[in-house]
Every structure is written in C-alpha cells, then in structure tokens.
Amino acid sequence: MKKHIWIFMLFLISVITFGCLGTQDVSAATSEAQPAVTYNIVPELSNNQIDKKVGYFDLKVTPNEKLQAKFKINNNDTKTHTYTVMVNRASTDTNGVIVYNEHNVKADSSLKYDIEKLVTYPKSVTVDAKSSTEVVVNINAPKGNFDGVLLGGIFIEQDNQGSKSNAKGVTLKNKYNYVLGLQLRQNTDTVEPNLKLIKAYEDTQNGQISVNALLDNDVPRLEEKVDIKAKITSENDSKNVILQSEKSNMSIAPNSYFTYPINVNTVIGANKDKRLKSGTYMMYLDVKANNGQNIWKLQRKFTVTDKQSREINKKTPVKNSHTKFNMAIVATIAAIIVVAGLGVWYYKKHKK
Numbered sequence: 001m002k003k004h005i006w007i008f009m010l011f012l013i014s015v016i017t018f019g020c021l022g023t024q025d026v027s028a029a030t031s032e033a034q035p036a037v038t039y040n041i042v043p044e045l046s047n048n049q050i051d052k053k054v055g056y057f058d059l060k061v062t063p064n065e066k067l068q069a070k071f072k073i074n075n076n077d078t079k080t081h082t083y084t085v086m087v088n089r090a091s092t093d094t095n096g097v098i099v100y101n102e103h104n105v106k107a108d109s110s111l112k113y114d115i116e117k118l119v120t121y122p123k124s125v126t127v128d129a130k131s132s133t134e135v136v137v138n139i140n141a142p143k144g145n146f147d148g149v150l151l152g153g154i155f156i157e158q159d160n161q162g163s164k165s166n167a168k169g170v171t172l173k174n175k176y177n178y179v180l181g182l183q184l185r186q187n188t189d190t191v192e193p194n195l196k197l198i199k200a201y202e203d204t205q206n207g208q209i210s211v212n213a214l215l216d217n218d219v220p221r222l223e224e225k226v227d228i229k230a231k232i233t234s235e236n237d238s239k240n241v242i243l244q245s246e247k248s249n250m251s252i253a254p255n256s257y258f259t260y261p262i263n264v265n266t267v268i269g270a271n272k273d274k275r276l277k278s279g280t281y282m283m284y285l286d287v288k289a290n291n292g293q294n295i296w297k298l299q300r301k302f303t304v305t306d307k308q309s310r311e312i313n314k315k316t317p318v319k320n321s322h323t324k325f326n327m328a329i330v331a332t333i334a335a336i337i338v339v340a341g342l343g344v345w346y347y348k349k350h351k352k
Contacts, residue, residue, distance in 0.1 A: 096250025100153025
C-alpha cells in the first residue's frame with residue numbers, strides 16, 4: 001500500500017510540474033514547391049553603351065540629348081500577362097544594399113538631376129502568350145553638365161502573381177521581379193568621395209531597438225566595399241563601450257541617405273528587454289570604402305530623453321519573462337508541498 005501511495009504522489013507531482021511550467025509549441029517547417037518564373041527580360045544595348053561587357057544600361061549622354069533604352073519582355077507562359085514597369089532612382093537600404101524597387105524615395109539635397117524625372121515609358125505592358133514585346137524607355141538627358149553618375153533601375157514585375165494558402169490558412173505570396181540597371185554619365189572622370197554623419201538617434205521597428213547613424217553620400221558617386229565599425233559610449237567616458245557593431249562589404253548609392261543601425265536589444269533571447277538608459281551618448285564610426293582607399297572617422301553626440309525612452313517602451317514593451325518563470329517555479333513548489341502534505345496525511349490515516 002505504501003509503495004502505491006508514493007507512486008501516485010510522484011505521478012501527481014509530475015503532472016502539476018509540467019502544467020505549471022507550461023509547454024512550447026513546436027511546428028515543423030514545410031517545404032513547398034516554388035512557382036515557376038514564366039518570363040524573362042533581355043536588354044538591347046545601344047551604341048551609347050560605355051561598358052559593353054555588362055548586362056545593364058551604362059549610357060554616355062551629352063547635354064539635352066534624347067536617346068532610348070530598349071529591352072524585351074519574353075512571356076514564356078501559355079497565357080497572356082501584364083507587367084508593371086517603373087524607373088526608380090537608386091537608394092540604399094539599412095543593410096547597405098542598393099535597391100531599385102521604390103519610386104520617389106527622398107533624395108539627398110545635393111541631387112542635381114533626378115533620373116526618375118528624365119524618362120518617359122509605358123507603366124504597364126501586356127504580352128501575349130509565348131511571345132515577346134519590346135519596351136522603350138525615352139531618356140531626355142540633362143540640359144546642363146554634370147560629373148559622376150545618375151543611377152537608377154528599370155523595375156519589371158508581372159501583375160497578379162499567384163498566391164498560395166497553407167494548411168494553417170496563411171497566405172503565401174512569392175513575387176518575382178527583374179531590375180535592369182540604368183546609369184547615365186557624361187564622362188568617366190573620378191568624383192571625390194564625401195560621406196557625412198548627419199545625426200544619431202534611437203528608434204524601434206518591429207521589436208528591434210537600435211541607435212541609427214544617418215549617413216549622407218552627397219556626391220554623384222557609388223561607394224562600394226563599404227566597411228563600418230561603430231561603437232556607442234557615454235558622453236564622458238569614451239573607453240566604456242556600451243554598444244558596438246561591425247559590418248562589411250556594403251554599398252551606398254549616389255546622392256543618397258544610408259541609415260546604419262546599431263542594435264540595442266535582440267528581438268528574441270536573453271537581451272530582448274535590454275534598453276538604453278536616458279542620457280547623453282557619443283557615436284563613433286570608422287568607415288572604409290572602395291577597398292580601403294577612402295577612410296572616414298566620424299562622430300556625433302546624441303541624447304536619449306525620458307520622453308523618448310517612454311515612447312520606445314510603449315512601442316516595444318518590456319516583457320519580463322524571468323518574472324513569469326519565477327512565478328511558475330513558486331507555484332510548482334507550492335503544489336508539490338500541498339501534494340506531499342496530503343500524501344503524508346493519507347498515509348498516516350490508513351496506517352492506523
């Protein structure tokens with residue numbers, strides 16, 4: 001009888017323990033077949049092409065010249081499709097990658113000529129099944145002289161690309177697009193680089209808190225092979241590094257802003273609830289570009305106010321998982337004590 005009682009008690013304790021600590025849902029990733037890409041783009045390079053070895057438009061222009069960039073959309077599907085066409089000025093995303101998929105991105109104030117405003121083209125193109133259509137982008141070169149490059153991209157995307165729902169009802173949409181680079185130059189003279197640190201500030205996006213460095217490439221020159229080493233210290237103690245970050249092999253588009261983030265917390269894990277206290281800090285950046293040929297040492301003072309901290313915490317609330325876990329442990333221990341007490345009472349009663 002005594003043996004059976006203790007087996008029953010251990011079973012109850014196990015059930016309560018697992019119940020209090022909870023369980024974690026685990027879902028297996030499923031591999032789904034990707035939809036086939038049923039179209040492709042072929043550029044038709046002209047006599048204005050400077051570098052004939054590349055697969056994008058690298059065009060030499062003269063003031064007020066009118067010229068064309070042509071390409072073909074090949075529809076390899078068995079049905080007719082319509083395609084969206086956009087010419088977008090090159091910009092730089094937070095990963096240090098040149099992107100061409102957004103129109104009318106805020107430009108640096110030093111931008112003299114906007115490539116988006118120098119072109120006309122059909123915004124929508126329909127191509128019959130198993131056929132090709134030539135698309136013409138008309139270019140009106142700037143009236144004045146300029147050095148460096150005007151950099152953009154011709155963005156082409158098939159409309160109404162299919163979506164697929166999985167077993168959980170989540171709609172998955174895979175969109176495929178092509179970008180043909182479009183670069184205009186009047187000469188191949190080298191433009192001296194110039195990179196500025198405009199400001200440093202704290203921000204949060206999707207649970208990720210960061211101190212951002214707003215960099216400005218204010219010349220018509222593409223910066224490549226960009227390496228950044230960043231650190232954050234308190235205003236009066238440059239040796240006490242509070243945050244640091246390092247990233248290599250990035251690019252910065254001509255006449256564009258580049259927001260480089262230095263993460264404060266992690267979206268998941270032990271540092272999820274890490275925060276930067278209110279106060280005044282210093283940001284230091286060591287920047288190298290073009291295989292180390294150009295070097296900048298930049299710094300900027302910034303302040304995190306109490307109001308900013310409250311706003312950050314409002315957007316990204318602190319979820320103290322340690323407190324919840326400790327409460328679960330306390331509840332488990334209490335439940336074990338109660339069960340043990342009942343077991344002792346039951347044993348003594350039946351022993352008599």
